[in-house]
Amino acid sequence: MSYLIQYRDRGFSGNPFDAGMDRTISCDVMPLEYPCEGNGDYRHTAFGARDMRGVSGCDLRYVSHTIKQGKYSLPGMPAVFASDAEAQTLRVELQDERLPVEVTLLYGVLPERDCITRSVIIRNAGQEDVVLENAASAALDFLTGDFDLMHFYGRHTAERTLERTPVTHQEMVIGSRRGASSHQQNPFVILAEHETGEDHGRCIGVSLMWSGSFSCRVGKDSYDQTRLTMGIQEERFNYLLTPGEVFTAPEAVIVLTDCGLTDLSQRFHQLISGHIIRDPWKGQERPVLINNWEATYMDFTGEKIVQIARQAAELGVDMMVLDDGWFGRRSSDHDGLGDWQVNEAKLGCTMHELAAKVKSLGMRFGLWIEPEMVNMASDLFRQHPDWAFIIPGKQPVRSRDQLVLDFSRREVVDNICAQLFSVLDGSGIDYIKMDMNRSINDVYSAVMERQSQGKVLYKYVLGVYNFMERLRKRYPAMLIEGCSGGGGRFDAGMLYYTPQIWCSDMTDPIERIRIQYGTSFGYPVHCMGAHVSVSPNEQTGRVTPINTRAVVAMAGTFGYELDLNLVSEEDKAAVRQQIRDFKCWQHLMQDGLYFRLTDGLDNREEAAWMLTAKDRSEALLSIVTLDIHDNAPIRYIRLKGLDADALYRDAQSGRTYTGAALMYAGLPVPKHRGEYVAWQMHLIREQHA
Ligand code: GLA
Numbered sequence: 001m002s003y004l005i006q007y008r009d010r011g012f013s014g015n016p017f018d019a020g021m022d023r024t025i026s027c028d029v030m031p032l033e034y035p036c037e038g039n040g041d042y043r044h045t046a047f048g049a050r051d052m053r054g055v056s057g058c059d060l061r062y063v064s065h066t067i068k069q070g071k072y073s074l075p076g077m078p079a080v081f082a083s084d085a086e087a088q089t090l091r092v093e094l095q096d097e098r099l100p101v102e103v104t105l106l107y108g109v110l111p112e113r114d115c116i117t118r119s120v121i122i123r124n125a126g127q128e129d130v131v132l133e134n135a136a137s138a139a140l141d142f143l144t145g146d147f148d149l150m151h152f153y154g155r156h157t158a159e160r161t162l163e164r165t166p167v168t169h170q171e172m173v174i175g176s177r178r179g180a181s182s183h184q185q186n187p188f189v190i191l192a193e194h195e196t197g198e199d200h201g202r203c204i205g206v207s208l209m210w211s212g213s214f215s216c217r218v219g220k221d222s223y224d225q226t227r228l229t230m231g232i233q234e235e236r237f238n239y240l241l242t243p244g245e246v247f248t249a250p251e252a253v254i255v256l257t258d259c260g261l262t263d264l265s266q267r268f269h270q271l272i273s274g275h276i277i278r279d280p281w282k283g284q285e286r287p288v289l290i291n292n293w294e295a296t297y298m299d300f301t302g303e304k305i306v307q308i309a310r311q312a313a314e315l316g317v318d319m320m321v322l323d324d325g326w327f328g329r330r331s332s333d334h335d336g337l338g339d340w341q342v343n344e345a346k347l348g349c350t351m352h353e354l355a356a357k358v359k360s361l362g363m364r365f366g367l368w369i370e371p372e373m374v375n376m377a378s379d380l381f382r383q384h385p386d387w388a389f390i391i392p393g394k395q396p397v398r399s400r401d402q403l404v405l406d407f408s409r410r411e412v413v414d415n416i417c418a419q420l421f422s423v424l425d426g427s428g429i430d431y432i433k434m435d436m437n438r439s440i441n442d443v444y445s446a447v448m449e450r451q452s453q454g455k456v457l458y459k460y461v462l463g464v465y466n467f468m469e470r471l472r473k474r475y476p477a478m479l480i481e482g483c484s485g486g487g488g489r490f491d492a493g494m495l496y497y498t499p500q501i502w503c504s505d506m507t508d509p510i511e512r513i514r515i516q517y518g519t520s521f522g523y524p525v526h527c528m529g530a531h532v533s534v535s536p537n538e539q540t541g542r543v544t545p546i547n548t549r550a551v552v553a554m555a556g557t558f559g560y561e562l563d564l565n566l567v568s569e570e571d572k573a574a575v576r577q578q579i580r581d582f583k584c585w586q587h588l589m590q591d592g593l594y595f596r597l598t599d600g601l602d603n604r605e606e607a608a609w610m611l612t613a614k615d616r617s618e619a620l621l622s623i624v625t626l627d628i629h630d631n632a633p634i635r636y637i638r639l640k641g642l643d644a645d646a647l648y649r650d651a652q653s654g655r656t657y658t659g660a661a662l663m664y665a666g667l668p669v670p671k672h673r674g675e676y677v678a679w680q681m682h683l684i685r686e687q688h689a
Helices: 260-275 303-314 351-359 379-383 409-423 450-474 509-522 547-555 569-592 659-665
Strands: 047-051 061-068 088-096 099-112 115-122 130-135 138-142 147-155 158-166 172-175 188-193 201-210 216-219 226-232 238-242 244-258 287-292 319-322 363-370 432-433 479-482 499-501 593-595 606-612 617-624 646-650 655-659 678-689
Touching: 047 450, 061 244, 099 260, 099 379, 099 409, 099 617, 115 201, 115 238, 130 226, 138 201, 138 244, 138 319, 147 172, 147 216, 147 509, 158 509, 188 216, 188 226, 188 260, 188 547, 201 216, 226 244, 238 450, 244 260, 260 593, 303 319, 303 351, 303 569, 363 409, 363 509, 409 450, 432 450, 509 547, 509 593, 509 606, 509 617, 547 569, 547 617, 569 606, 569 678, 646 659, 655 659
Parallel strands: 287 319, 319 363, 363 432, 432 479, 479 499
Antiparallel strands: 047 130, 061 088, 088 099, 099 115, 115 244, 130 238, 138 226, 147 158, 147 188, 172 216, 188 201, 201 244, 216 226, 593 606, 606 617, 617 678, 646 655, 646 678
């Protein structure tokens, strides 16, 4: 393919010394695998380093490469896994002429999945320290193409809103500086050719398996070539690499398709299901849970929790989750974080007794934790004030009245592990919701030498991964749900440890539709935590039917977040039926192909989506109306992913349709009265037409 690279003398684009007098060779215009700062490439680069005199400028050159069967892994970090038959690893070794760094580019190739993963290992092979200023995970250079950048911005209770922006000669930067992947931007982006839609066109998705600060830069150079870089946040990234020390860049997962956005999303869904989520939850259906947060907030007793559980068990719920407030002196946001001792006075019993009571109802039992945080009003903070991120001489920024523990320190992680293990050991707790309720500020580690403070945020994320790995090892059957004020740390790295993540603190189903729509581009429905909550909704006050709330929560892990003792008999009957239905359809959520049927941003009339079995033998269609009119035009929803030639029977009405009719003519949205009406239709293939 080398013919694709054309050589021209480009003014003001310098030439490497060893090109001699050949002015047609320039790093400024050539596609580069790992562009670095200092070799005459003036575009945004992926790698930069300086020596201890502050002199930057490097020029990484090819040394050797190897290709081996199987996929590499990254010690202490999340990475795609695959069997030896499914993947190959390419390692390309690079060296710099001046700086003593050895750089290894890692490529994992999964041909069946049209997926390439990338990571970078950087080693100081010299006698002197080197400072890494930038070490992105991947760079993609495109010789041609007119792209849009699709990215997913948001805020607390409004995560992952799709924005599609043409890539121009102005560089675009998205990312997080918050220490977590964040509500504000997601480390998943798509480069889509302008004309690419759901069902056609070329697009490339890049997902960073990293739960900390990140940055993605995209822009066209002056010769209309597009460059994308993705990796950890380079701002304030000063990573001191001492002699012999190794730095590993998190893995970027790249998937390409020519068949449009639906196909790209389905490829990511399958990759996450089969190659990121690990046993025992890989491919496993998840319990329907009830969580007490919106029912009680921190105001509960053990008896109250049992009451909620009893009613839920009676209606078919599998698991009771006790949320925030069960430990230390935690009765409000202001105290208790860091003190992971069971508040038996508040519960009126021990945690073992409470778990046993819940289990006697035939339910499983789960617990909320927020291990990375500390309130100043806690015994932990009083004993170890230097364990929290506080910069000497500066008052820390508080958020939700809490500080962040320095998880870059092993003894801090050890202490929190020990406290939590003594609650969890032998308790029979089946599930943990692991929360993280603020952005990080005042990054300073009391034990890290002055020059090494630039490592703290990176090591912090490794500390969080270490914590979760220890939890997984000690309680192998436990289900861990990630959470960060809802979906503030919803990334592919997290999914390696937590097979599901609470999608958003927004439980209003109409708001949730947009959030789940955006999330669906990069992540499968079975990892999106979604619950039915009360109406009027706690966040927005919006009134919606219980059926609508369930239809939306079923495009997720499905559960409840209210006191079912307080709902009408009619709603209780509805809940019982919803759980039965969900269990019939759950294999579709877990293993089906997901299709977005309406445009989540432009369509103000209704939202529709469907899940289809991979063999097309059945499908579940969901429609929610967003607006209501009298005497309105009939609207039709066109289905996808069916067998055009087969007959499908609506399981409820018994009526049959051909797949072709459903896909090419569509189904009329039923006549309805009232706001936010929702329907589901389970279609079963009867016979080939
Ligand atoms: C976060 C979570 C909520 C709940 C609270 C508890 O906001 O997203 O679901 O657990 O914390 O404090």
